[in-house]
Amino acid sequence: MTEEELKARLPAPIAARVQSLKLAGGRVTAILDAAGLDPAARESLEGATRDTLGQAEGVDEVRVATIASRPERRIVAIGSGKGGVGKSTLTANLAVALAREGHKVGVVDADIYGPSQPRLLDNEGERPVAENDKLVPVESRWGVPVLSIGHLVEPGRAIAWRGPMAGRALGQLIDANWGDTELLLVDLPPGTGDVQITMLQRFRPAGAVIVSTPQDLALIDATRAMQMFEAGQIPVLGLVENMAGYLCPHCGEASDPFGSGGAEAQALSREIPFLGRIPLAPAIREASDAGTPPAAGEGGQGEAFREIARRLAARLEEGAA
Numbered sequence: 001m002t003e004e005e006l007k008a009r010l011p012a013p014i015a016a017r018v019q020s021l022k023l024a025g026g027r028v029t030a031i032l033d034a035a036g037l038d039p040a041a042r043e044s045l046e047g048a049t050r051d052t053l054g055q056a057e058g059v060d061e062v063r064v065a066t067i068a069s070r071p072e073r074r075i076v077a078i079g080s081g082k083g084g085v086g087k088s089t090l091t092a093n094l095a096v097a098l099a100r101e102g103h104k105v106g107v108v109d110a111d112i113y114g115p116s117q118p119r120l121l122d123n124e125g126e127r128p129v130a131e132n133d134k135l136v137p138v139e140s141r142w143g144v145p146v147l148s149i150g151h152l153v154e155p156g157r158a159i160a161w162r163g164p165m166a167g168r169a170l171g172q173l174i175d176a177n178w179g180d181t182e183l184l185l186v187d188l189p190p191g192t193g194d195v196q197i198t199m200l201q202r203f204r205p206a207g208a209v210i211v212s213t214p215q216d217l218a219l220i221d222a223t224r225a226m227q228m229f230e231a232g233q234i235p236v237l238g239l240v241e242n243m244a245g246y247l248c249p250h251c252g253e254a255s256d257p258f259g260s261g262g263a264e265a266q267a268l269s270r271e272i273p274f275l276g277r278i279p280l281a282p283a284i285r286e287a288s289d290a291g292t293p294p295a296a297g298e299g300g301q302g303e304a305f306r307e308i309a310r311r312l313a314a315r316l317e318e319g320a321a
């Protein structure tokens, strides 16, 4: 049995944590990264590794050591069941709002097929440097460091990566030199595919926020996203309704082109906190395209984002994640 074959016997979530695995004279020595795990989870990780490897042919003794190479840093994933519902816009604005309140927050743009954080946070065209094999996040003028595949590839170039490559790329963004950042908001790609599952298994976010529009279809998709997190035992910290109610830029009148209240009702029925709603407002799109997140300003739309950020911070503080 080779070291590679031994590693292949481990379930994917354990294999993803293997830092090194050596076999010599019937003795296996495995070093695992236990970052983010509490003592009980660490113990069960060690036990499961010992059991699996101990059953392999030619193995007489298994030694398992765990290390926590990454500092304690909470990851909150921002997900949605489908594209275009405003997940990236919400991520950028939550980060800016939290930074304004004094939190040390960074953004990982894991939407590797359509990265938009460099534009939203206005550091497009900049390149992260690498120090000791780790990327150093790119600063933005909003006090929020960012790492995005958009910083690594030419703007507008199509990214047609297969799952494993995408997973590795995501790993480099999260496992970067985040310094004193305490909270990482991760803008996930829409849907429930490979990248999302890798993210859950390997990086164990402390919690997830789901974004949906009020439409029925989006809500069905949002439910799927919630189920994915729940299946991975990642607490869903709350649901945000975006593009709720259209605010006419001319007369200020509010209307509900996609219905209203659906996301809140859905959150209630699943016993998930409803974190708030953001209106559909052309000014939000314009400000976002210009790299000036509304949450950085004083307007009403900025306040809507800030309110959601405060509720999220409260959820994190009360130990929901």
Ligand SMILES: Nc1ncnc2c1ncn2[C@@H]1O[C@H](COP(=O)(O)OP(=O)(O)OP(=O)(O)O)[C@@H](O)[C@H]1O
Residues within 6 Å of the ligand: 080, 082, 083, 084, 085, 086, 087, 088, 089, 090, 111, 114, 116, 189, 190, 242, 243, 244, 278, 279, 280, 281, 282, 283, 284, 285, 286, 288, 289
């Ligand atoms: N509340 C809003 N009012 C008006 N426009 C909005 C609002 N929220 C987002 N948008 C616009 O909708 C478009 C899609 O938003 P965004 O890129 O944030 O969505 P997404 O869910 O991250 O999409 P993708 O799946 O492509 O990553 C953008 O042009 C954005 O500016």
